[in-house]
Amino acid sequence: MPFAKLGLSQDVLEGVAAMGYVEPTPIQAHGIPVMMDGRDMIGSAQTGTGKTAAFALPILTKLEESAPGPRALILEPTRELAAQVETACRDMARFTKLRVGVVYGGVGYGPQNDALKRGVDVLVATPGRLLDHIERGNCRLDRVGFLVLDEADRMLDMGFLPDVRRIIRKCPSKRQTALFSATIPYQIDNLIKWAMNSPEVIEVGKRRSPAETVRHALYPVATSQKNELLLALLQKLEYESVIIFCRTKHGADQVSNLLKKSNHPVAVLHSNRTQKEREQALTGFRKGRFEVLVATDIASRGLDILDVTHVINYDVPQHPEDYVHRIGRTGRAQAEGDALTLMTVEDVSHVRAIEGFIGREIDRTRLPDFAYSYTTLLDSSLGAPGQRRKRARGGRLGRGFSYAPGR
Numbered sequence: 549m550p551f552a553k554l555g556l557s558q559d560v561l562e563g564v565a566a567m568g569y570v571e572p573t574p575i576q577a578h579g580i581p582v583m584m585d586g587r588d589m590i591g592s593a594q595t596g597t598g599k600t601a602a603f604a605l606p607i608l609t610k611l612e613e614s615a616p617g618p619r620a621l622i623l624e625p626t627r628e629l630a631a632q633v634e635t636a637c638r639d640m641a642r643f644t645k646l647r648v649g650v651v652y653g654g655v656g657y658g659p660q661n662d663a664l665k666r667g668v669d670v671l672v673a674t675p676g677r678l679l680d681h682i683e684r685g686n687c688r689l690d691r692v693g694f695l696v697l698d699e700a701d702r703m704l705d706m707g708f709l710p711d712v713r714r715i716i717r718k719c720p721s722k723r724q725t726a727l728f729s730a731t732i733p734y735q736i737d738n739l740i741k742w743a744m745n746s747p748e749v750i751e752v753g754k755r756r757s758p759a760e761t762v763r764h765a766l767y768p769v770a771t772s773q774k775n776e777l778l779l780a781l782l783q784k785l786e787y788e789s790v791i792i793f794c795r796t797k798h799g800a801d802q803v804s805n806l807l808k809k810s811n812h813p814v815a816v817l818h819s820n821r822t823q824k825e826r827e828q829a830l831t832g833f834r835k836g837r838f839e840v841l842v843a844t845d846i847a848s849r850g851l852d853i854l855d856v857t858h859v860i861n862y863d864v865p866q867h868p869e870d871y872v873h874r875i876g877r878t879g880r881a882q883a884e885g886d887a888l889t890l891m892t893v894e895d896v897s898h899v900r901a902i903e904g905f906i907g908r909e910i911d912r913t914r915l916p917d918f919a920y921s922y923t924t925l926l927d928s929s930l931g932a933p934g935q936r937r938k939r940a941r942g943g944r945l946g947r948g949f950s951y952a953p954g955r
């Protein structure tokens with residue numbers, strides 16, 4: 549079904565064409581008719597599937613003309629996502645007269661106050677800052693006819709659900725609500741029952757399944773050699789852009805210093821950085837000024853960074869869900885990508901949990917010509933199913949390591 553058959557307005561269709569979208573993605577093909585019909589919708593789709601346009605295009609069509617507002621409210625869990633969704637909505641609305649605005653914390657109130665005073669039709673917001681604006685009398689929600697709760701599971705993780713409920717109470721009960729969430733834990737289920745009206749559930753792709761276009765590889769290594777292996781991998785990989793994930797902010801700073809010393813153009817993203825530093829890091833990375841972005845899990849959800857060819861997990865994530873979100877940064881919109889994970893002895897149980905979660909084994913791999921220090925991981929299966937299988941087939945451990953890094 550082409551975009552032109554989905555009932556979208558001419559102005560919005562022109563925006564779609566200007567964005568270079570030719571065919572709707574599955575979440576768009578299924579979700580846009582539901583939204584156009586005025587029904588509530590729950591969207592469950594892998595990251596990078598085009599869910600922003602699935603809710604934004606019908607909303608922009610239905611708002612038609614600019615009027616006192618906001619009349620559409622989109623809640624996002626992080627500042628980065630809010631900024632990203634605002635940009636996407638602005639782009640899609642460029643041939644309409646609709647005004648798109650954004651409010652999030654970590655920056656001054658001045659420009660946000662001014663924008664709210666001038667008036668916005670579509671407001672993208674993080675919950676805390678939005679409540680601040682409401683308390684200060686800068687913003688009312690009594691005209692909101694469209695409410696989008698994006699990345700609801702992430703809002704739950706971050707403890708925002710009470711704020712979200714407070715915000716929903718300030719919206720008219722007669723409205724259309726869309727909720728997007730990769731998983732539906734019971735707290736989200738309760739929210740759905742309370743805030744939504746017989747929603748249509750649209751599930752695109754299997755839940756919990758990582759992007760299928762991504763190649764996964766585990767690199768067993770001694771803890772003392774992680775830095776060395778990382779540098780060797782970066783040298784060997786033919787990457788255009790790579791995100792390196794670390795468990796802690798301190799760890800991210802250390803890895804970024806290591807890479808700077810080796811002359812890699814690198815940016816860092818974690819929550820101890822100021823909002824300005826975070827924006828500079830993201831913009832610089834998006835524009836290619838930095839080839840490497842070192843980040844904590846703050847960057848792993850929902851951020852739309854195009855053309856990330858490689859994700860390297862310097863640290864194995866402790867929650868299997870985070871693995872899926874991290875690797876979702878590559879392989880977006882059908883592009884192929886590689887996800888490489890350094891694995892030490894301490895990571896064995898977390899790796900098993902990830903493999904259980906994604907329902908597949910990840911190949912154990914060695915970087916050719918790297919002078920490995922001894923670790924039991926290299927010569928014992930240690931619960932590594934891929935190794936057991938290869939040993940049975942190939943006779944000796946190591947032979948089966950066929951993965952060639954680079955693309």
Ligand code: AMP
Nearest residue numbers: 569571572573596597598599600852881
């Ligand atoms: P999202 O899941 O909304 O973050 O979108 C992921 C990426 O896919 C973004 O870069 C979008 O610009 C892009 N995208 C969304 N819809 C389409 C489409 N129909 N055709 C091509 N790219 C799209």
